[in-house]
Amino acid sequence: MTKLIDPQHLTKKDFETDQDVRWCPGCGDYSILANVQKTMPEFGIHPDNIVWVSGIGCSSRFPYYMDTYGFHTIHGRAPAFATGIKVANPALSVWLATGDGDGLSIGGNHLLHVLRRNVDIKILMFNNRIYGLTKGQYSPTSETGKVTKSTPFGSADQPVDPAGFAFGANASFVSRSIDTDAKNTAEVLRRMAKHVGTAFCEIYQNCNVFNDGAFDAFRGKSAKDQQLHVRHGEPLLFGESGQKGLRLNTRTLGLEVVEIGSPDASGRIVEASDILPHDETNRALGSLLASLPFGPFPVVLGVLFAELRPTYDGTLHTQGLEANSKKGSLDKLLRSGTTWRVE
């Protein structure tokens, strides 16, 4: 079952397993898998040194299809397993596949803590706003009033926004993509691979069986004008002609949609220099971008925020190296403190 791999020339094939992929035909997970398998060879990391970790749910079958090391664990707890793996062997490249139910419902607590600790792992959250593997109950990202098997009268829950949650948890890297958007997903994956710390990516993923079309308003080819792809240093522009953009309203401390060359609410003609440039090192801006409601605003995609700060595993490793420089003596330890001799 072992195939020959040329580490200098890694290919998509090197990351494919011989297992039949068992997602429903037409599922957005296929696109994500293909994008990941296509992009990972670029990272130059031998698959022997990569571990995919997951919890439970459709997205969590992901490791079985990646020819790397893999651990399909228990519901919601993948961040804790991944933490243990990374702490035990910091040389490994550790990736985590999760979903909106696994990561934000049962596993919300662990996601919070892995993000704030900044463990050097990469997290892909497939957000389809529904429970797929249990056959169609509403999830923590489902819209209020959603009618599902478990909510025939409409869900009373109010949803959580994954990227917003990541900001609340003090994540060091927050990004967003769409399952079928190969170009943006590849760009984001490259950035995640380079980031030292917890890199979080929310991927809007269509569940064609239980929540088909959930993201049609901005996911399809015809809805490209509803997508704002952010790039560090470049103006926050979107729309068919690229003339629409986001401007900071200094009175409300919020963002507003304006159009270059058109009058704003006060009648002033908007100039190109009014459009806010993206600054991915600015946490406040990233947080604002993550929280924009779709409809009045476009969906914001790409790397919303990235900062370099010490990692949890790195700090533990350094502490360990320092302590290890004076290797402990078991004999000395057992004899430490008050002892007495019986002749």
Added chain:
Amino acid sequence: MANLAPSSPQRLSGAVVRFAGDSGDGMQLTGSQFTTAAALAGNDLATFPDFPAEIRAPQGTTYGVSGFQIHFSSEDIFTPGDAADVLVAMNPAALKTNLKDLKRGGLLIVNSGAFTAANLKKANYAANPLEEDSLSAYQVVAIDITKHTQQAVQSAGVSNKEANRAKNFWTLGLMYWLYGRDLTPTLDWIQSKFTKEPEIGEGNKLALKAGHAYGETAELSHFRYEVPKAVAEPGLYRNIGGNQATAWGLVAAAELSGRPMTMGAYPITPASDVLHELSRHKAFGITTIQAEDEIAAICAAIGASFAGNLGVTATSGPGMALKTEAIGLAITTELPLVIVNIQRGGPSTGLPTKTEQADLLQAVYGRNGESPLPVIAAQSPANCFDMAIEAVRIAVTYMTPVILLTDGYMANGTEPWKIPDVSSLPKIEVKFHTEPEGFHPFVRNDETLARAWAIPGTPGLRHRIGGLEKDYASGHISYDPKNHEKMSLTRAEKVARVADSIPSQTMTEGPDSGKLLVLGWGSTYGAIREAVRKARADGLEVSHAHVRYLNPFPKNLGELLRRFERVLIPELNLGQLSVLIRSRFLIDAKSVNKIQGQPFHTDELGEHIRSALGEMS
């Protein structure tokens, strides 16, 4: 009392002393210093701290009383003793809650300075017991320790509050005088402990010396005792508590296996001290992760095992319940893992600071599906060291999670321990799989049935494991009915084969056949052993065996049990080992149960032995 003073101390074979006071009075510290002094004097000893769950319960209340009992002797002893020969009560509440455990005629030392109207009321005394004859059954020495301490520490320049806090050292000084102990080790300890607060250190020293001097000047000589050295095997000794021994056993196992250890833990009483101790030992390749909850703690440990480290977690009561699902994953992915359960009173939050043995059936059976794993139990504080090493050995030899059961009583109790020669400890062999030829993750060792441990980063051994059932021959996901049965039987057989590498069941006291066998497990060891010894000294036909391997049992256990006419099983639960023994061996064992958050007394076990023998004759 002055005219009674004999010229030299009375010689005793042993004594039981209990210190009791407010939880802020420093009784645990007093007790542990007194213990060190007894150890240095060469006595055999056993201790039993008993404290409330509240850190500082309201002062003067009965539920805020903290106690520390020590039994020291010139003979072999195994328990902290039943009733106390000496009770030191620092306030009315301590007297109220502890007097019942003082032997009639025992010495009662009370701090009369704390017997104020307010404190008497808090302890529900209608009248001051020191002023009436309700204590006439005891030898009462009432001293205003508060006042004496304040006078003693005046010159150190400490505040009144700090002066009051030195009461325990004054008391300790008095107790040292009564038992002829050397002050030097405690003076040295104070010196090193209070380097940053020299005035407080000085105050404590003055208090200790003043208490000691008081014994002399107040002519308390007739209460002076001498407990000679115990006979012990030659060697270097230390005093050790169960949690410390567990942690050190784990450190030793990391050394003996040559593998780094990763502990995931979440603070919980009474297990936190294992985390505290292990977190100090990075120099031994030990990493501790204080996780966000009990579940994350065990999951991080399993992740570390998957990556090739020794994964460890330690918890108690509710924490154990939370780890259940993850233990199941470790069973089905067949990863080595040590789970230390320092049992406490349950169910739910139960009695966090009190002891119990009620998690045995949970350890053996408490998971979804057929999910066998090895369960072992330590029997005394020092034995935790050996059993922690055993837990790691079994886990890595058989690629399985192992539950090590200890409990609050042995975790916090202490006993002298002959420090082992490190070079004599057997190595633990860990071998990672590296050969790609014929590899799949569930390829097994023919003898142990352990699966291959192939860690991420190994060239050419990429594989996926998880909680879904795996195909016996390839390790891939399998829903095949026959395969599931084969895997279930294999997992069970693997755990059963642990019996091939554990010692046979031996006897602790008495012959290995006869009339009555008292069978125990866990921290009841000392009480049972002492009770059986006494009964045998009285000519009763009774033996004692103590089980440390609870799943699987030692191979000879069933046969051994059948050689006795009757088997008596005392447990601090409602009969859990009894259930196991009855179901495995179809033996009509008689259960003796206590579920009061407190250990067995030797005397109560003695009565059960007598009545069991009585029923038989």
